[in-house]
Amino acid sequence: MARLKIESLRKSFAATTAVDDFSLDVGDGELVCLLGPSGSGKSTILRMIGGFEQPTSGMIRIDGQDVTRLSPERRPTGMVFQSHALWSHMNVFNNIAFGLKLRSLSRGEIQRKVDQALELVGLAGYGHRQTFQLSGGQQQRVALARSLVLEPKILLLDEPFASLDQHLRERLREEVRDIQQRLGITTLFVTHGQDEALAMADRIVVLRNGQCEQVDAPDVLYRNPQTEFVAGFIGQMNFLSANVEGGRFRHPDFTLDVEVQDGPAVLALRPEALRLEPSDSPDAAGVTRATDFGSHIMVDVELRDGARLKVMTAPDARWQKGQTVRLAASAFALYRQNRLLARGGLPVETVEGRSRHALA
Amino acid sequence: MADTATLSAAGGSEPAIGRGLKGLLLVAIPVFLVGWLIIYPIFAAILSTLFVAGPDGVQFSTASYQFFFSDPYSRANLALTLWTTSICAVLLLLVGLPIALYLRFSTSRFADLVQSLAIFPMFVPSIILSYALIRTIGPNGTVDILLNAVGLPKLPTPYLTPWGPVIGLVWDNLPLTVLMLTAGLAGISSPSIEAARDVGAGPIRVFWYIILPRMGNSILVTISFTVLGIFSSFTLPYVLGPASPEMMGPFMLRTFNDLYDPLNAKTQAVISFVFCLFFGLFYVWSIARNQRSQSR
Ligand SMILES: Nc1ncnc2c1ncn2[C@@H]1O[C@H](COP(=O)(O)OP(=O)(O)OP(=O)(O)O)[C@@H](O)[C@H]1O
Ligand SMILES: [Mg+2]
Secondary structure (H helix, E strand, C coil): CCCEEEEEEEEECCCCEEEEEEEEEECCCCEEEEECCCCCCHHHHHHHHHCCCCCCEEEEEECCEECCCCCHHHCCEEEECCCCCCCCCCEHHHHHHHHHHHCCCCHHHHHHHHHHHHHHCCCCCCCCCEHHHCCHHHHHHHHHHHHHCCCCCEEEEECCCCCCCHHHHHHHHHHHHHHHHHHCCEEEEEECCHHHHHHHCCEEEEEECCEEEEEECHHHHHHCCCCHHHHHHCCCCEEEEEEEECCEEECCCEEEECCCCCEEEEEEECHHHEEEEECCCCCCEEEEEEEECCCCEEEEEECCCCCEEEEEECCCCCCCCCCEEEEEECCEEEEECCEEEEEECCCEEECECCECCCEC | CHHHHHHHHHHHHHHHHHHHHHHHHHHHHHHHHHHHHHHHHHHHHHHHHHEEEECCEEEECCHHHHHHHHCHHHHHHHHHHHHHHHHHHHHHHHHHHHHHHHHHHCCCCHHHHHHHHHHHHHHCCHHHHHHHHHHHHCCCCHHHHHHHHCCCCCCCCCCCCCHHHHHHHHHHHHHHHHHHHHHHHHCCCHHHHHHHHHCCCCHHHHHHHHHHHHHHHHHHHHHHHHHHHHHCCCHHHHHHCCCCCCCHHHHHHHHHHCCCCHHHHHHHHHHHHHHHHHHHHHHHHHHHHHHHHHHC
């Protein structure tokens, strides 16, 4: 139905550059999440697509049509805001019907479409309620219905569940994903919760300081982060800094042969890519804490140089505080200046005593 | 142990009673002042216009009211006052609402300047404002001089016509109007307005369907306040207004001071008071009604 194309979008407020040279293609029926820390420009991008902010430069096209300079009411987009967006002087029915009335549809048509939209968001029969008689979750469903009833080409959602509690948020995001797939509507979803992005998105855009760090499917993003920032932002990650000298990453506890230029580098290891084994060597790493999450146990390990790592172990494993351990990694990534240098699925192990288990 | 507990409990409640008394004393003073300086004179005035000393002692009489409503000049003055008040209320809304909307939605730095300009009249005493207006729009004032300089004929000046006080009162009451309307607009969230634009409403429809219905209360408050102030205004009508008919304020003063007729002056005051009371009651009634409909 609809494709969204964003080219070199840029937005500066007086002193800050909120969005810096951002480009993105969203395919028909795709759900793309904009993910990033607070202040990274997610809302600003969404608001520019909706027409609520004017870009400093760049272009936005919907189905090939340039909408960059159109006012919000002329764009084929529908936006759901974080909160406080329902019109409190209208009941639920009129909130949803407002846009249809502006389009001078017949009464019967409006009634039919509103009922359909309420049905879609699971609020059939709520039309006569006042907005203040709804819970926070129901209010956001009404806001969603209000956008969907107009059948926009692009649906924009700016942290629509941020003010709701965890359980409700999880339920609603499944419902939204469900509705989105049923309608096949091209959707852009802003969130700063990575679990939300991983659960819903076809593709995730990771933003930082108004710039795009990486765009990929959730699994690719998690398994193959292209920058140190993405590696640290998506899921849990352990980082170890050291120098590469003569083709070897030289950390006191982890050494690793890599074919990269000499210089400082950061080794990234996922907790689930690390393995623990008991060790009786006096200068091995020590367990500082073990936290039982039910499905797994997260063990905090302190290396000899004071660096701390998190290691995910099976729920039946028992690790005592102070116990000395040996670490082995099954996968790693190496970054320099936020860029990926090397990546591997080869075992890397802690160094014990003087003997080095360096692996190429 | 038990004894200490009771003691301390008793000791704990005593200061609470003391605080209650102190609170009562604190409100007692203003309540007393209101009663003494406002409520009592009102009733005294009303009674003194109805119970008049006649040839055979004090008698109940509505003669002064009958005189007021049968005297064409008094009626003309009342009509002029009502006319001025309603014209001012309408003009204040027409001028104040666009300014308030601009202040609420503008993001430009110019808005600060507009805000201070709109608030400025609040700090100008009405007497100074009156003379400033005479010098500007009065005969041979700035406007005339400017027109003359470019070879245009003089305009008929509003000075000493009913429009003189209207111009002055609108200018004088603008700050309060703008402040109250801006406060009302602040209660309308930006997302709710953006959502309306998103579903296809242009600026005018947003104003009509989204902003105006939620401004009802603050417009009502604004109108009530300005109407009450303008109805009983004195300085501006006295200095800028026509000699005949005149507004109730100057009329009362003249009846009292120049004609030495306290009974009729008091009657005029009571009639003005009843009108203001009517506006006041209407205001309270509509606020209460709105609150009820909102909590339903
Ligand atoms: N109207 C504005 N005027 C000035 N600066 C702004 C404005 N809107 C946003 N910014 C700035 O632009 C940057 C990006 O803001 P934006 O709201 O897009 O962040 P975000 O990623 O949505 O953050 P959050 O997760 O907190 O919502 C921030 O540094 C912010 O201070
Ligand atoms: Mg935001």
